[in-house]
Amino acid sequence: MRKGFILSCNAGNYKVDSNGEIFMCRARGKFRINKEKPLAGDQVIFDEKENYLLKIEPRKNSFVRPPIANVDQVIVIASITNPPISLALINRFITMSIVCGLKPIIALSKVDLIDKDDELLKKINDAYKDLDYEIIPFSNKSKIGINKIIETLSNKKTVFTGQSGVGKSSLINNLLPGYNKETGDISKALGRGKHITRLVEFLKYNNGWIADTPGFSLIDIDLKPVELATCYPGFENLFSKCKFRNCLHEFEKGCAVKSAIESGIISKDHYEIYLSLLEELKNKKERF
Numbered sequence: 001m002r003k004g005f006i007l008s009c010n011a012g013n014y015k016v017d018s019n020g021e022i023f024m025c026r027a028r029g030k031f032r033i034n035k036e037k038p039l040a041g042d043q044v045i046f047d048e049k050e051n052y053l054l055k056i057e058p059r060k061n062s063f064v065r066p067p068i069a070n071v072d073q074v075i076v077i078a079s080i081t082n083p084p085i086s087l088a089l090i091n092r093f094i095t096m097s098i099v100c101g102l103k104p105i106i107a108l109s110k111v112d113l114i115d116k117d118d119e120l121l122k123k124i125n126d127a128y129k130d131l132d133y134e135i136i137p138f139s140n141k142s143k144i145g146i147n148k149i150i151e152t153l154s155n156k157k158t159v160f161t162g163q164s165g166v167g168k169s170s171l172i173n174n175l176l177p178g179y180n181k182e183t184g185d186i187s188k189a190l191g192r193g194k195h196i197t198r199l200v201e202f203l204k205y206n207n208g209w210i211a212d213t214p215g216f217s218l219i220d221i222d223l224k225p226v227e228l229a230t231c232y233p234g235f236e237n238l239f240s241k242c243k244f245r246n247c248l249h250e251f252e253k254g255c256a257v258k259s260a261i262e263s264g265i266i267s268k269d270h271y272e273i274y275l276s277l278l279e280e281l282k283n284k285k286e287r288f
């Protein structure tokens with residue numbers, strides 16, 4: 001028996017790193033019976049002779065999308081253009097990360113495609129300046145900002161997440177030259193990425209690990225209204241001060257979020273995005 005950590009899962013084949021040695025393992029039927037699905041990032045005990053996973057150690061966190069566990073840090077990547085940036089989308093990614101207990105860093109890719117005093121950059125910085133999220137503009141082409149990203153990676157397991165086509169795999173190629181991950185262009189007709197990366201995969205990076213992940217679309221982002229209400233950026237420290245425990249910050253009395261908006265601590269625009277996301281999630285729930 002040995003201990004290791006799952007780097008990737010592909011059609012029931014688990015690539016396990018055990019002190020730098022790689023083993024390809026399968027999972028025994030008992031995992032299926034217990035409805036326990038091993039994830040990239042899982043710490044495992046495995047049989048190194050038979051190449052079978054025996055046990056998954058308790059997780060410190062886990063994500064449904066991307067399917068990954070035991071992450072120390074999330075970097076949400078959003079392209080400033082091509083595909084176009086959307087605050088609503090970034091806020092969803094942030095919320096998903098906070099639901100799993102991690103406050104993400106936001107990395108804005110493709111800044112080579114805009115002027116450095118472009119209004120868009122200002123708009124994004126303004127939107128998050130009071131919310132205390134680190135924002136790193138960068139470019140895989142001009143390499144601007146890449147060193148800033150590198151500074152955040154030391155000694156951590158970091159996952160890169162974001163829509164298809166924003167440049168997650170291109171960033172991996174910049175960090176690990178010679179690795180040559182497949183990248184795809186942006187569909188001219190749809191203005192979206194082409195879902196090139198299909199697997200979550202951890203790669204050794206200096207004294208830490210970085211994980212590339214498949215980009216996902218809006219429809220894949222599933223949140224419960226109450227998760228949005230408690231983990232939406234800027235609300236995570238406020239909701240506990242609302243009078244009602246299940247406050248959705250709409251019409252409720254004694255709502256700490258609405259007070260924060262009235263006193264200008266949270267911007268109206270940011271709240272408007274919240275309300276439209278909330279509406280969307282409520283409608284989605286009713287449909288099923």
Ligand SMILES: Nc1nc2c(ncn2[C@@H]2O[C@H](COP(=O)(O)OP(=O)(O)OP(=O)(O)O)[C@@H](O)[C@H]2O)c(=O)[nH]1
Binds near residue numbers: 111169182183197
């Ligand atoms: N101009 C510019 N293009 C970039 C940058 N980063 C990535 N691209 C291009 O954007 C396209 C998509 O890049 P990928 O790295 O495949 O994107 P991804 O996020 O891995 O996409 P999925 O694997 O589909 O989720 C490619 O054509 C890249 O060359 C950047 O910083 N600037």
Ligand SMILES: [Mg+2]
Binds near residue numbers: 168170196197213
């Ligand atoms: Mg990719």
Ligand SMILES: [Zn+2]
Binds near residue numbers: 250252
């Ligand atoms: Zn409230």
